[in-house]
Amino acid sequence: xxxxITEVENYIKANNATPNPEFFGKAKDMNVIYVSMESxxxxxxxxxxxxxxxxxFLNSLAHNGSTFYFNNIxxxxxxxxxxxxxxIMDNSLYPMSQGAVYVNKAQNTYQSSPAILKSRxxxxxxxxxxxxxFWNRNEMYRSLGYDEFFDAEYYQMTDENTKNYGLKDKxxxxxxxxxxxxxxxxxxxxxxxxSNHFPFKMDEGDTDFPAAETEDNVVNQYFQSANxxxxxxxxxxxxxxxxxxxxxxxxxxxGDHYGISENHNKAMEEIIGKEITPFDNAMLQRVPVFIHxxxxxxxxxxxxxxxxxxxxxxxxxxxxxxxxxxxxxxxLLSEKHREVVPFRNxxxxxxxxxxxxxxxxxxxxxxxxxxxxxxxxAEKARTELQMSDEIVYKDLLxxxxxxxxxxxxxxxxxxxxxxx
Ligand code: GP9
Ligand code: MN
Numbered sequence: 001x002x003x004x005i006t007e008v009e010n011y012i013k014a015n016n017a018t019p020n021p022e023f024f025g026k027a028k029d030m031n032v033i034y035v036s037m038e039s040x041x042x043x044x045x046x047x048x049x050x051x052x053x054x055x056x057f058l059n060s061l062a063h064n065g066s067t068f069y070f071n072n073i074x075x076x077x078x079x080x081x082x083x084x085x086x087x088i089m090d091n092s093l094y095p096m097s098q099g100a101v102y103v104n105k106a107q108n109t110y111q112s113s114p115a116i117l118k119s120r121x122x123x124x125x126x127x128x129x130x131x132x133x134f135w136n137r138n139e140m141y142r143s144l145g146y147d148e149f150f151d152a153e154y155y156q157m158t159d160e161n162t163k164n165y166g167l168k169d170k171x172x173x174x175x176x177x178x179x180x181x182x183x184x185x186x187x188x189x190x191x192x193x194x195s196n197h198f199p200f201k202m203d204e205g206d207t208d209f210p211a212a213e214t215e216d217n218v219v220n221q222y223f224q225s226a227n228x229x230x231x232x233x234x235x236x237x238x239x240x241x242x243x244x245x246x247x248x249x250x251x252x253x254x255g256d257h258y259g260i261s262e263n264h265n266k267a268m269e270e271i272i273g274k275e276i277t278p279f280d281n282a283m284l285q286r287v288p289v290f291i292h293x294x295x296x297x298x299x300x301x302x303x304x305x306x307x308x309x310x311x312x313x314x315x316x317x318x319x320x321x322x323x324x325x326x327x328x329x330x331x332l333l334s335e336k337h338r339e340v341v342p343f344r345n346x347x348x349x350x351x352x353x354x355x356x357x358x359x360x361x362x363x364x365x366x367x368x369x370x371x372x373x374x375x376x377x378a379e380k381a382r383t384e385l386q387m388s389d390e391i392v393y394k395d396l397l398x399x400x401x402x403x404x405x406x407x408x409x410x411x412x413x414x415x416x417x418x419x420x
Contacts, residue, residue: 004390005399009326011387016323017312017334025319027293031249032117032314033180034089034190035236036082037229038197039259042071042286043272044226049212054223057234058253061290068298070289070332074306077257078344082192083135085256085307089190090114090144092311092327094388097344101392106139107410109397111325113311115145115408117188120320123147125183127176128192129155129167138415145408149415150179163203168195169232177239179420185248191236193229198259200225216267222260247294252314254307255287279366282349282356293317304349304363305332306341308388324402328388340380348381355381 046059053059062069077084080100087093087101090112095101114124125148132138132151141149152166154175161171176191183189195202200221209227211220233253240246260268265276268284276284289310291298296317308329312322316331330338340350347356353374354361360374361367390396401407 017336040255214267219267342381
């Protein structure tokens, strides 16, 4: 009820990270394109397999002047996998500790980025080469206020173009371009890639990148599949340039969740050439985040952050102060960025201490630490998760009305295929 919302509101407002004036509004009125990079982990950026870069395009972005590259982002998804990452990116709230928020809380009230931007004249669309009911997207997107959902029905789902869950990334981006160009500007869009998905096996002829040579095929194939996605992304950027959209569009690319679970650490030890401790394992599962802003002086940001921090970072770049919204994340470019970053299970990473399964480590050395160093921070991590959970589990945004924000009525949205 309204008491619950008051407590949450007070917590969030007290912890709000004020925007950095150097970057606030630098992307004002620009289009937004999010790209969910399936199963992409940070370790692959700048990694060379037998002397060959696996993701040369993303590496070039990481070292390109107008891209912020965040290399220390904690993956905060739960059982909802891709859909949890989508939820985090659009809402800056935590997904559920059990089950998928897309499946269990699709009827809630949200104040998502597409909805916030709609009040400012943006159109929104989601693009994905799988069918719309997967992860209950067609229901959740109505609550998030997506105007359009281009799902598998809009693509050429031939044998050659598909594997595993759906469309391969190259035809996905190529076929998406005319649909993207049909949208009124400014737009807020997301592209959910698919082909770098477990078990990463590729069709013959789709890659000439060498597989790794461990005894674990999942690990071996991951490099080929990640390289294919990297090529697809490069092609997409080239198409954006050709279409003229590139110079007034922010592109946010994020790894959705881990691809190689700890069950494959034996082979991963061969890959990275050292034993993988529980601490190393947590660090290996970080996800890369890139924000390309035309004309901005970007660079590497190695601050520790979480996926929940991407939305406030983007909003501030767009010149929208998140202080008016109940978002839990903290702008990665703000001087006031909060330092204790929770995993969904209550563990956390901070500059000094990291807690994993009730054990406390030095973040710098990865060594186990005796004593109570982690305890006060664990409390902070728990509180952040709890405040977010209050909102999601109790549907509290029903009771919150941000200034200048027009609420979404999910009945206004439905995704029936239109002729293109
Ligand atoms: C399916 C795709 C993959 O549409 O998003 O889902 P995942 O298994 O990674 O959650
Ligand atoms: Mn996924």
